[in-house]
Amino acid sequence: MADTNTRILIAKTGLDGHWRGASLVSKALRDAGFEVILLGMAKPDEIAQAVVDEDVELLGLSIGGHIDVVERIVESVRQRRPDISIFVGGVVPPWAARKLEAKGVEVYPPGSQLPDIVAAARRLTGLV
Amino acid sequence: MARLLSHIERGQGNGGPIRIPSPDAGSPAFTIGITGAPGAGKSTLLGSLLAHVAQQDVRAAAVAIDPSSPISGGALLGDRVRMQSVSTDPRIFVRSMASRGRAGGVSDMTRAAVRCLHACGWPQVFIETVGSGQVDVDVSTIADVVVVVLNPGAGDEVQVFKAGLMEIADVFVINKADHLGAHVLRSDLNGLIASLPAGQVRPDVLETVATSGQGIGELWESVSENLRQAEQSGELARRRSRRSARELVEVAQAMLKRQIDAATHTAMFADIQSGVVSGDLSVWEAASRLLRAIPMEH
Numbered sequence: 001m002a003d004t005n006t007r008i009l010i011a012k013t014g015l016d017g018h019w020r021g022a023s024l025v026s027k028a029l030r031d032a033g034f035e036v037i038l039l040g041m042a043k044p045d046e047i048a049q050a051v052v053d054e055d056v057e058l059l060g061l062s063i064g065g066h067i068d069v070v071e072r073i074v075e076s077v078r079q080r081r082p083d084i085s086i087f088v089g090g091v092v093p094p095w096a097a098r099k100l101e102a103k104g105v106e107v108y109p110p111g112s113q114l115p116d117i118v119a120a121a122r123r124l125t126g127l128v
Numbered sequence: 129m130a131r132l133l134s135h136i137e138r139g140q141g142n143g144g145p146i147r148i149p150s151p152d153a154g155s156p157a158f159t160i161g162i163t164g165a166p167g168a169g170k171s172t173l174l175g176s177l178l179a180h181v182a183q184q185d186v187r188a189a190a191v192a193i194d195p196s197s198p199i200s201g202g203a204l205l206g207d208r209v210r211m212q213s214v215s216t217d218p219r220i221f222v223r224s225m226a227s228r229g230r231a232g233g234v235s236d237m238t239r240a241a242v243r244c245l246h247a248c249g250w251p252q253v254f255i256e257t258v259g260s261g262q263v264d265v266d267v268s269t270i271a272d273v274v275v276v277v278l279n280p281g282a283g284d285e286v287q288v289f290k291a292g293l294m295e296i297a298d299v300f301v302i303n304k305a306d307h308l309g310a311h312v313l314r315s316d317l318n319g320l321i322a323s324l325p326a327g328q329v330r331p332d333v334l335e336t337v338a339t340s341g342q343g344i345g346e347l348w349e350s351v352s353e354n355l356r357q358a359e360q361s362g363e364l365a366r367r368r369s370r371r372s373a374r375e376l377v378e379v380a381q382a383m384l385k386r387q388i389d390a391a392t393h394t395a396m397f398a399d400i401q402s403g404v405v406s407g408d409l410s411v412w413e414a415a416s417r418l419l420r421a422i423p424m425e426h
Contacts (some may be wrong), residue, residue: 004195004201005201005202005226005228021332026204029202030197030200030202030203030204031197031199031200031202032200032202033200033201034202034204035196035202035203035205035224035226036202036203036204036205037205037224038204038205038206039208039209039210039212040209040212042209042212045216046212046213046215046216049215049216050208050212050215051220051223052130053130053131053223054130054223054224055130055131055134094130097160101382102301102411115202
């Protein structure tokens with residue numbers, strides 16, 4: 001068992017109340033040895049506070065609606081932690097995916113495979 | 129400070145000591161332990177409690193410990209979700225920690241984190257934890273006051289008795305007190321309490337409904353009163369002294385264990401061990417020889 005474990009924050013945003021994805025991704029990351037802090041449905045300021053106080057290396061957002069909320073979250077998190085890596089999953093229209101990718105956020109639409117997401121987490125937190 | 133806590137989590141694992149300044153003498157700092165079975169409502173209760181004390185302008189921090197998977201080493205830390213609305217209050221700080229293999233859920237890492245929080249201006253630090261059994265008895269090794277959260281109808285009174293909780297609990301909270309069986313649990317608890325030896329301080333029994341905030345004010349009053357009385361009677365100082373002695377022993381044992389583990393790779397060890405295999409040495413003689421031969425580096 002590792003003495004130093006990588007911490008990740010997973011939060012849900014927007015109108016989503018039922019996406020199983022965040023739950024599946026969290027468990028897959030746990031099984032890969034990550035320590036996953038689960039936020040459930042959270043407001044932008046709650047997510048930014050959690051990112052700072054929990055000192056995580058990676059933020060995962062599960063999206064189910066308003067992309068502008070996601071952009072606000074990305075901005076407010078980056079203001080306080082410019083170094084943090086961010087990836088998002090869920091229903092993201094292609095135009096929104098482009099916008100997010102342009103901000104350095106990785107996008108995983110429905111149908112993304114769990115092993116790919118876990119591999120991405122390893123890469124984004126410098127474990128690879 | 130969040131970064132410092134991460135450093136502590138990494139550093140303590142490798143045995144590196146970290147100098148943490150003691151809080152100013154004269155600014156009191158307390159640690160309150162909250163334990164109970166999974167699902168008892170500890171996190172929701174703690175969230176309500178934090179909101180309550182924040183309203184009284186008290187600065188409080190919470191460390192929520194969840195078990196690490198023994199298979200993968202990873203963990204799902206799901207306590208913060210119930211405290212997230214209060215977490216943005218500047219008077220409140222919430223941190224999640226994985227137990228990282230320590231069976232009781234409380235470790236030298238936790239102790240260092242608590243000292244760091246006290247030193248950085250959080251005089252009230254709550255530790256929320258669940259042990260490998262139903263509850264975490266180890267929480268008494270870190271807390272000035274121990275709060276045990278139970279639910280009606282869960283057979284909890286039997287668990288309380290079996291787990292030895294009567295010796296360490298200062299406050300019993302019957303959460304989800306609006307559920308069937310609350311009064312039965314209360315009378316069972318009172319029965320157990322009545323059978324405590326005379327002279328032992330009786331724990332309080334409170335009822336709460338954490339989701340509605342019912343009983344939270346009384347809980348904080350009970351915890352504060354417990355701390356006040358413990359300070360006045362000298363019990364607080366006695367507990368801290370016992371805990372400090374225990375911590376010293378644990379840290380010394382950990383250092384010794386590391387030195388012994390390191391010695392297993394040496395020729396000296398192989399030499400001694402072959403003596404046991406050949407029958408020249410009993411394992412006790414061999415162990416004495418090993419301990420004498422280990423260079424003590426501190």
